[in-house]
Amino acid sequence: MSPRAGNAGPRTLAFVESPVQLLNVLEWAHTRAPGAELTLVVLSPVDPMTRGQLRRMSELARKEGHEVRWEEARGGATAPFRTVGGLTGALRHADRIVMGDPFSRYVQLLLTITRARDLVVVDDGTATMEFVTQLAHGERLVRWHRKGSRSGPRDLLFGPVSASARRRLTPARGRRVEVFSAMPIEDTPDGVAVTANDFAWTRARFGPPRITKGADMVGTSLVETGVVDGDRYLDAVRGLARTHGAARYFAHRRESTEKLHRLAVETGLEIVRPDLPLELIARRGPIGRTVLSFPSTVVHTLPLALAGTEVRVAVCDIDPAWLTQHASPRARGFLSGVTDSARGAHRLSAVASPG
The missing domain is CATH 3.40.50 (Rossmann fold)
Structure with missing residues (x-):
């Protein structure tokens, strides 16, 4: 779905890669930003089951009045370049970025482009607990079940962006960071606002x-x-x-x-x-x-x-x-x-x- 013609860019731009992330964006919007102009960008995976659930969740999001933009972000070797290039304008005009997976190399790269001063992380399952702990300790953002990093051709585009993403996700003057979560969040980083997700929308x-x-x-x-x-x-x-x-x-x-x-x-x-x-x-x-x-x-x-x-x-x-x-x-x-x-x-x- 194309962005609205003539719009300088959505106030809130949300990035999701899984059905649970999309659900939690809907929960966040219902609880924290009712009536806000929200463009939901689906960075579609290749797994058929995940794609099917994302399609169903996208329909629910549209019924809530949100714009949904479906990106074939992994559809071939050139897909990441097309996706990032096509999102650059929206990223630079967005006031607020909502993301479901701060560990995603895609999301980490997109964070280096945006000028948004309001960043929100919604649940991507139990990984949210690990993300908050790593952020509090200044650690590299790595999923808990992985032993080490993987490298491949996509690193030419994604590169070593984890450290930059961690800096962007650290509160600073003029930049607000919120974690919207149903998980028990402990060891919260200084300045990070934590809001409880009680599944009110569901x-x-x-x-x-x-x-x-x-x-x-x-x-x-x-x-x-x-x-x-x-x-x-x-x-x-x-x-x-x-x-x-x-x-x-x-x-x-x-x-x-x-x-x-x-x-x-x-x-x-x-x-x-x-x-x-x-x-x-x-x-x-x-x-x-x-x-x-x-x-x-x-x-x-x-x-x-x-x-x-x-x-x-x-x-x-x-x-x-x-x-x-x-x-x-x-x-x-x-x-x-x-x-x-x-x-x-x-x-x-x-x-x-x-x-």
Whole structure:
């Protein structure tokens, strides 16, 4: 979708690369900037499942009155150059930038172009917790599950922009930084404003859901990211499903088809590929009376989205023995921190790891 003709540039320019990021931009706009002129730029990934959810979320954004600009940001070797070139004017005229992933090399590059004095980071899942910690300690912005940096041809364009992005995301005179999050934010950097995301938009637009007997399970991409061993993960899912009578498994959009087929065959679970973020799926219903999850974003967000219902969200610890040799040294502490903080914030029930 093209920018409005004759417009000098949107007051607020938001960049998203995942359905959850787009959802949280809608939550931010509803809570923090109702009625604001918002242009939402989708830096589209190549994964079909993610693209499908982004298309559905884009329609919801348009219904809210927001302009959506879809960029094929990864459609070939020249796509990054076309995307950045096409966004330069809007970036320079924007008063406020909202971003869903400060770790994204795309977003970090775009931050070096903008003159906006108002920067907002909305949730991209549990990575937001790591981002705030790294910013507070002046560390390089690196995702928690990665051991090191990767390099390739795109570095000719993206280059070493992490340090520059970190400076732009550090509050200074004439520059305001806000984190809009459902995560438990600790160790907040000086000058960074933290606003709680309580999923008011989701609760206002959807539900309350019909609640079914039994349990539903939430999938995770910890196997795909190389953190958890695939066989150990399958054993854990099988044990949880048997113990708690789970019938459905809501797949993460990044879970592989091969792994999901194996889960279906060996556990008997019905595999569900959601067409929207799980917070919206659960709020629309039907949803099980108990929702089982491993440490992930949903152990923080689902209790908020389902506030006022009788749904119980239960989290299962990741046994250190499940971690692969490729898991980063921070993985164990980060995953346990996600579980512990959610349990304290939402009084989640602990589920013993299957033996």
